[in-house]
Structure formats: structure tokens, C-alpha cells
Amino acid sequence: MLKLTLAQLNLTVGDMEGNVARMIAAAQQARAEGSQLIVFSELSLTGYYPGDLLEEGHFLRRVDEGLESLRQASRQMRDLYWVVGAPMRRTGPGKPLHNALLVIKAGDIVLSYAKQLLPTYNIFDERRHFEPGPDVARVLRIGEDTIGLLVCEDGWNDEGLDYVVNPFDRMRDAAPDLVVSINASPSNIGKREQRQAIFSGASRRHGLPILYVNQVGGHDQLVYDGGSFAVEPEAGPVFEARRFAEDVVTLRFEKGHFLAADGSDLAPVGTEGLPTMAFYRAQIVLGLQDYARRCGFRQAVVGSSGGIDSALTLALAAEALGPANVMAITMPSSFSSAGSVDDSVTLCRNLGIVLATHPIAELVAGYAGQFERSFGPPLRGLALENLQARVRGTILMEYSNSFGHLLLTTGNKSEISVGYCTLYGDTNGGLGLIGDLYKTEVFALCRHLNEQAGRELIPAAIIDKPPSAELAPGQKDTDSLPPYPVLDEVLKVLVEGERLAPEERAQAQAFVARLQSTDEGRALVERVRLMVARNEYKRRQAPPIIRVRARAFGIGRQMPIAAKHV
Structure with missing residues (x-):
């Protein structure tokens, strides 16, 4: 039997001192509840995502100091394993850093794993700062349980659609009892259901229970909704942490199943998330x-x-x-x-x-x-x-x-x-x-x-x-624009396209197809397309906006200003 605590925390980018304090407080709670393992989110030491702060020497020295503070704290809780996310220096060709998962126990780093799949799409640009880790599985033994470890994107490619490498293949070969995935997965409409579907599918295909730990909080344009969860191969999602709030929760893992800390059954997880509004x-x-x-x-x-x-x-x-x-x-x-x-x-x-x-x-x-x-x-x-x-x-x-x-x-x-x-x-x-x-x-x-x-x-x-x-x-x-019910359907196709949810995409594409069946409708769509293209200079100078959809203006949509659009 393994008792483990997931620490879904609202961490601030660059606030190593504040982040360390929150992590220590969570670890103290985990120890008080009898946990053997506490799991934090991806890049939990720095907060996700530091961007070009990772290129500054002063920032990296503070990372070292923060990591040392965590090691010192772990010496006071000698029986507790800490799973922490942090940037780690590396040598050799390529970028000077790994996006790393570290396991700390009694002041020592007893295991490290470098994220293999570094996303560079939509809002992500991790390859700008990190070098991919080697195609290996890392596992941790605690008592009678073997725990496999992944970092965020490493668990999102089990269907092999985006990368040649699938870290779940190596993980399956390592035959752990449980997989722990640390994440910094920003929120947009439908993302909660997407996460649970992808990891439930991987759990089912490989016969592996998975604990998914996310961060929570707003960072510039992005909001992280938490919603950490656990899935089992047959049952699918069996636990879900709070959304849009911090949550430090202790679970029991026994004979391949997740239970509440006291050994009782967990409350059922709803299939539907929040309504859109x-x-x-x-x-x-x-x-x-x-x-x-x-x-x-x-x-x-x-x-x-x-x-x-x-x-x-x-x-x-x-x-x-x-x-x-x-x-x-x-x-x-x-x-x-x-x-x-x-x-x-x-x-x-x-x-x-x-x-x-x-x-x-x-x-x-x-x-x-x-x-x-x-x-x-x-x-x-x-x-x-x-x-x-x-x-x-x-x-x-x-x-x-x-x-x-x-x-x-x-x-x-x-x-x-x-x-x-x-x-x-x-x-x-x-x-x-x-x-x-x-x-x-x-x-x-x-x-x-x-x-x-x-x-x-x-x-x-x-x-x-x-x-x-x-x-x-x-x-x-309406003196200058088409009626909004018309304009919005056209914009969904032009701005978001394939990133729309399937039902919304089908509806918008059908609407635009009907417009384009007439000369007047084709002219309207083309007029809107040119308006979008020619106003990139305004969007480039506008304030940041809070992202709620899969493709928002800002870092999620990078278009040239001085370009030919006809």
C-alpha cells in the first residue's frame, strides 16, 4: 500500500522563495497525513513558463538556491519522497537546459528524468530553451510499488500523431505499478475532457494506472485550471481535484486501485465539466x-x-x-x-x-x-x-x-x-x-x-x-460589420479553424459553406478574411487578453504584419 499526496498549487513564475514556501507547506501536510510521496507540477520550482528568464544567469542561480532550500527541507522529512519539476543544467551540444523531473529524499536527488517531448505549437515554445531528454523510462521504487515518471507532453503522444517517439512505449516495457505524470496544462474550453480522454486511453491500452498532477492559476494570458486526476485501465477517471483552486489531496494506492486516504472509495468523477458560460x-x-x-x-x-x-x-x-x-x-x-x-x-x-x-x-x-x-x-x-x-x-x-x-x-x-x-x-x-x-x-x-x-x-x-x-x-x-451571428461563424473558421471543438467546427464550416454558395456570401467571407489579415498591426500593440478558447490572439497565433494577403 502506498500513500501519496498530489500538490496542485498556484505558483508564481520566478518567485522561487514563495514557490518553495508553498511546496514545503504542502509537504508538511503530506507528512502529517502519512504520505510516502508528494507530487508537484511541471517546473514547480520556477512556475510554468519562465520564458527567456531561463537565459539569465541570475535567474538560474536563484533556481539553484531554491532547489537547495527544497533539499534542506526534505532533510527534516526523511521518509518522504518529493517529485519536483525544475530546469536543470546539462552539458554537450544543444540547449543548455533540460525540463526535468527530480525526486528528492532526505536531502538527496535520488532520481532525475528529462522531458523528452518539447512542444513548439500554439502557445508553447519549449524547444527554444530546453534540449529533449533521452528515450528512456525512469522508475522509482517505494516499498513494494514501482512508479514510472513522465513530464506533461511525454504522455500526450500515445497515439503517435505528433512525434516519432512515444515515451509510453518505454514506460510499458518498464512495467511499473503506477505512472505519475507532472504537468502544466493551460486551460481552454474542452481541455479538461481532452486530458482525461487521452490519459484514460493510454491507461487502458497499457494497463497502467496514472496520476496526473497539474498546476493552477493565471499567468499573463494563460490560466491553469488544476483539475488534477487519477485514471485506472478499466474504470477511467476515478478521482479529480478541484478546478480553479489550489488542492492538496492525499490518496491511497493499493493493488492497482486509487482510494481515499482512509481507504474508502473515492467519489465518482462526473463525465461533464463546467457548462461553457x-x-x-x-x-x-x-x-x-x-x-x-x-x-x-x-x-x-x-x-x-x-x-x-x-x-x-x-x-x-x-x-x-x-x-x-x-x-x-x-x-x-x-x-x-x-x-x-x-x-x-x-x-x-x-x-x-x-x-x-x-x-x-x-x-x-x-x-x-x-x-x-x-x-x-x-x-x-x-x-x-x-x-x-x-x-x-x-x-x-x-x-x-x-x-x-x-x-x-x-x-x-x-x-x-x-x-x-x-x-x-x-x-x-x-x-x-x-x-x-x-x-x-x-x-x-x-x-x-x-x-x-x-x-x-x-x-x-x-x-x-x-x-x-x-x-x-x-x-x-452593423454599418461597418456583418451581423455578429454571421461574422462570428466566419471568424471561427478563419481564426481558429481545426482547433475548434469538432461539433463547433462542423457547425461553423457548414455555415461558411452555405455563405460561399452565393457570390454575395463569397464576397463577405473574403472581406472578413482581409479585415483579419490587415489588422494584425493593431493586435500586436493591444494588451494581453485572457485565453479561454483553443486559439487566442497573442502568443497562440503568430502572424506577420508586413505581408501580402491577396
Whole structure:
């Protein structure tokens, strides 16, 4: 019988001292619960992913110091094995580091294993910093149990689709009783089900029980949802840790089966994860909480236009940081409707946040008048529309600089895709909460928040009115864009394509196929394609956005700016 503890922790990239303290606290809990083994996540010492910090000598010296602190702590818990993830130096040709799994016991590193499969797709670029490890299986013997060890991607290629090497082949030959896989698997819609399906399949094919340990927390664009789990060859998933929260859990492994720490049966694992809107909400809230905390912000500011994007951003910010820590600012111009200002007032009252008013009509008139005096022709058209957005952006940055609030930008994925936003205006900010939600999903999430609250957090007037930037008389989004239900299906195919979930991909592709059956539809699709391509320069200068879908703008989609697209 083996007692083991999985430590699903919210670790901060580069905070070796803080990470070590959390790991030691988890190890103390494991020892108190009688565990023989504690398992941490991939690169747990540094947090995942350090990026080019791995190229800095000072950072690597701190890695050495952190590892020494863990070794010293393990000397005080001599009977406990620690499975830790850390970058380790190597010699010879190639990159100078391995992405390594280390086993520490009583102050000694008793086993090391270097990750073999280094992902370089989508958001990952591990080959930039690490050299692949050798094609060998490493196993650890604790009492009567033999434990095989893997690092994240090494367990994702059992069907042989992405790499020539399949570490599970060697692992099967080593015939362990249990496989432990340490991971840093970022979250997106459907990822929880994908992980469990892949590792359940590998467990079944090789007859190996598997413990999968993930990290949790927000890191820039990415959010890690935790959801560590255990699978058995016949039963599939038999245990799941909490999602979007730290969880340190002790299990018993006996005769090929996982049990609760006291030997009782584990609670059944549900086949379905969170509903889509509940998932988006949890992912964004945790992403903002950790981004603000790690960057030293306690409060946020949002420009409140009376529209649905800023309304949803304010609602999510209030949930993440608390209403008292969120400031809304309405900045009416000569084109703003009275209803938009009134809707902002109602919204902020519903959310319990403060709303300040800063009119911009005189500022815009002053800029426009000086422009004409300096350059001759009057300011008109797009330049005048964008001026209003930039004046608002300047006011919001003034507030942020003066009071120390994090400015949250409010663009959604549909608008960001086609460049329906103003550089240095509504794109100003430190973080975008809804930049990976299509406009139709923005509406759906607003309705979800109201349903869950049992009241109108977001006024129906905001949800029901036609979207408008209100930068010109009578302006509507549909003056410049196709209707959002049409636009969003086209964008799913153009931006995400094969990374869409199968059902969503089939629906979007069928929709676009129907459009392309007519000349008008083909022209619409081509127009949208060119809008996406030609606005890469805007996206490159925009704030980071919290990723919730399989392919988000930012590090997950790398496209050239100066390229020919026709």
C-alpha cells in the first residue's frame, strides 16, 4: 500500500522563495497525513513558463538556491519522497537546459528524468530553451510499488500523431505499478475532457494506472485550471481535484486501485465539466485575480460606455476584485445617447461599484479646433471618431496613473479580429478580460450572469439594444460589420479553424459553406478574411487578453504584419 499526496498549487513564475514556501507547506501536510510521496507540477520550482528568464544567469542561480532550500527541507522529512519539476543544467551540444523531473529524499536527488517531448505549437515554445531528454523510462521504487515518471507532453503522444517517439512505449516495457505524470496544462474550453480522454486511453491500452498532477492559476494570458486526476485501465477517471483552486489531496494506492486516504472509495468523477458560460466566468475571474495580484494591483478601472462589452467587463471585474475595488468612468461626448449614460448608472448601481462622470465634448472640440488651425482642413470622418476614443483612452490612463488602478480594456474577439477598435483609444489598458470571447458569447455570458444571480446584474436595456460605438450620429456596428451571428461563424473558421471543438467546427464550416454558395456570401467571407489579415498591426500593440478558447490572439497565433494577403 502506498500513500501519496498530489500538490496542485498556484505558483508564481520566478518567485522561487514563495514557490518553495508553498511546496514545503504542502509537504508538511503530506507528512502529517502519512504520505510516502508528494507530487508537484511541471517546473514547480520556477512556475510554468519562465520564458527567456531561463537565459539569465541570475535567474538560474536563484533556481539553484531554491532547489537547495527544497533539499534542506526534505532533510527534516526523511521518509518522504518529493517529485519536483525544475530546469536543470546539462552539458554537450544543444540547449543548455533540460525540463526535468527530480525526486528528492532526505536531502538527496535520488532520481532525475528529462522531458523528452518539447512542444513548439500554439502557445508553447519549449524547444527554444530546453534540449529533449533521452528515450528512456525512469522508475522509482517505494516499498513494494514501482512508479514510472513522465513530464506533461511525454504522455500526450500515445497515439503517435505528433512525434516519432512515444515515451509510453518505454514506460510499458518498464512495467511499473503506477505512472505519475507532472504537468502544466493551460486551460481552454474542452481541455479538461481532452486530458482525461487521452490519459484514460493510454491507461487502458497499457494497463497502467496514472496520476496526473497539474498546476493552477493565471499567468499573463494563460490560466491553469488544476483539475488534477487519477485514471485506472478499466474504470477511467476515478478521482479529480478541484478546478480553479489550489488542492492538496492525499490518496491511497493499493493493488492497482486509487482510494481515499482512509481507504474508502473515492467519489465518482462526473463525465461533464463546467457548462461553457460557467467555464468562461471561472477562467476569466481567476485570470484577473492572479494577473492583478502578481502585478501589484488591488483595484481596476473600466470605461463604461453603456454598451454590453464594458458592462460584462465591469461585472467580471467586480466579481474578481470586489465591487469596492472597481471604478467605472462614463465619458459622454456630443454623440452619446442619454440612454447610454442612464444604462451605465443602472449597471453600476446593480453591481455596487462607483461610477464617475468625465464629459469629453469640450476636449474633443478643443482638439478638433486646434487641428484645423494648425493643418487647415477640419477634422472629420474616421479621424474625428477615433479622436473621441483616444480622448477617452487618455482619461482612463490619467486615472490609472493618478490612483494606481489597473485599466481593463473591453474589446471582444469579434472586434479585435477585424480591427473594429481604435489604437491608443479603446485598446488602452493592461489586460483584456473578454478579448477571447466572440460578440455572440459576450451576450450569452451576460445572460448567464443574470440567470445565476437571479436578478439583473446587467440591465436588459444594455443586452437588448443594438451595439454601437456611438462615435457618429446614429452609428451602429452593423454599418461597418456583418451581423455578429454571421461574422462570428466566419471568424471561427478563419481564426481558429481545426482547433475548434469538432461539433463547433462542423457547425461553423457548414455555415461558411452555405455563405460561399452565393457570390454575395463569397464576397463577405473574403472581406472578413482581409479585415483579419490587415489588422494584425493593431493586435500586436493591444494588451494581453485572457485565453479561454483553443486559439487566442497573442502568443497562440503568430502572424506577420508586413505581408501580402491577396
